[in-house]
Amino acid sequence: MVSALPDFPWDRLVPYKDLAQAHPDGIVDLSVGTPVDPVPAVVRKALADASDSPGYPTTHGTERLRRAAAEWLRRRHEVEVDPVDVLPTIGSKELVAWLPTLLGVRPGDHVVFPELAYPTYDVGARLAGASPYPTDGLVSLGPERVPLVWVNSPSNPTGRVLGVGHLRKVVDWARERGAVVASDECYIGLGFEEHPVSVLHPEVCGGSHEGLLAVHSLSKRSNLAGYRAGFVTGDPALIRRLLEVRKHAGMMVPAPIQAATAAALDDDEHADRQYELYARRRAALRPALEAAGWTIEHSAAGLYLWASNGTGCWDQVRRLAELGILAAPGDFYGEAGKNHVRIGVTATDERIDAAIRRLQ
Numbered sequence: 001m002v003s004a005l006p007d008f009p010w011d012r013l014v015p016y017k018d019l020a021q022a023h024p025d026g027i028v029d030l031s032v033g034t035p036v037d038p039v040p041a042v043v044r045k046a047l048a049d050a051s052d053s054p055g056y057p058t059t060h061g062t063e064r065l066r067r068a069a070a071e072w073l074r075r076r077h078e079v080e081v082d083p084v085d086v087l088p089t090i091g092s093k094e095l096v097a098w099l100p101t102l103l104g105v106r107p108g109d110h111v112v113f114p115e116l117a118y119p120t121y122d123v124g125a126r127l128a129g130a131s132p133y134p135t136d137g138l139v140s141l142g143p144e145r146v147p148l149v150w151v152n153s154p155s156n157p158t159g160r161v162l163g164v165g166h167l168r169k170v171v172d173w174a175r176e177r178g179a180v181v182a183s184d185e186c187y188i189g190l191g192f193e194e195h196p197v198s199v200l201h202p203e204v205c206g207g208s209h210e211g212l213l214a215v216h217s218l219s220k221r222s223n224l225a226g227y228r229a230g231f232v233t234g235d236p237a238l239i240r241r242l243l244e245v246r247k248h249a250g251m252m253v254p255a256p257i258q259a260a261t262a263a264a265l266d267d268d269e270h271a272d273r274q275y276e277l278y279a280r281r282r283a284a285l286r287p288a289l290e291a292a293g294w295t296i297e298h299s300a301a302g303l304y305l306w307a308s309n310g311t312g313c314w315d316q317v318r319r320l321a322e323l324g325i326l327a328a329p330g331d332f333y334g335e336a337g338k339n340h341v342r343i344g345v346t347a348t349d350e351r352i353d354a355a356i357r358r359l360q
Contacts, residue, residue, distance in 0.1 A: 013031060029326045030346075046260045046262070049259065070082065073200070087243055097124045100128035103241070104147075105128040107130060108145075114135075116333045116336050121152075151167065152183070156304065157333045158299065167199055171206075183213065190221075199234075211235055214234050224261070229253070
């Protein structure tokens, strides 16, 4: 039985969005991670060239896409996978939401995820009828059955990066318990002050991908949020299991999107340019927030600044909204975030500059 789902949190932000929109110079919406920069030309061309696709795509994806993903992991992240062990996904959110169900997690099982976390980990556990278990300390679990542990580095919302030693301890603990470790790595290419490492890196996993899955998205790297382009890879046995279920469920990525994804993964130049854009925006916005009384914690990578001025998160949301700036309250991501706000750098240069002027 599906556990009761929480209310959709973003609905609670609507009054503050209305307040921010009333600013004479308009809203600066820093509450979400939606890309605002153009889709790279090389990707749009690949999409157009593949647009005459009348037949059904395959769930496993094209060999071209799987090879591009494997080569990107080798080239950029020092991870070796066989292309046959790459499985395209309809973005990464759908896999996060359905992975417990696809893996056969049962009612009464615990699905573990970070204490401060993207809300869909919780939703995915509930969809499977399992018990969400937010914690940053695995020792607290005791003898309970734990089939699935999520890690997220760099973190959404905090931008925290988990080092090799931390990830290795999680992997070792999970293997002793027979648990799967699923690593949400959608921000892995956006390390600014620290270098994120994949759970599939040999220094983390000891050269074996047994019991491990890494989830990747092109939404941030290549501005493909509207394309819903992602993939999962790792343990060959787990990938075969996911593939079989997804075949039955019709979880197929459209063929033109697969072609566009392969083109994006093959091209590092546009990703490097996008990285530099985000680096400049965060380098400008962070000191403006600090000068206005906010402390930035973690935020070593990813697209968000995890900020606090010492008051409750909703008081901070209101204060910023009065300046025409919309931020996300920290309690969207767990009780531990009740005194923080998440501030994105996914806005145009003009809007980032507007936010800086208002903070001053």
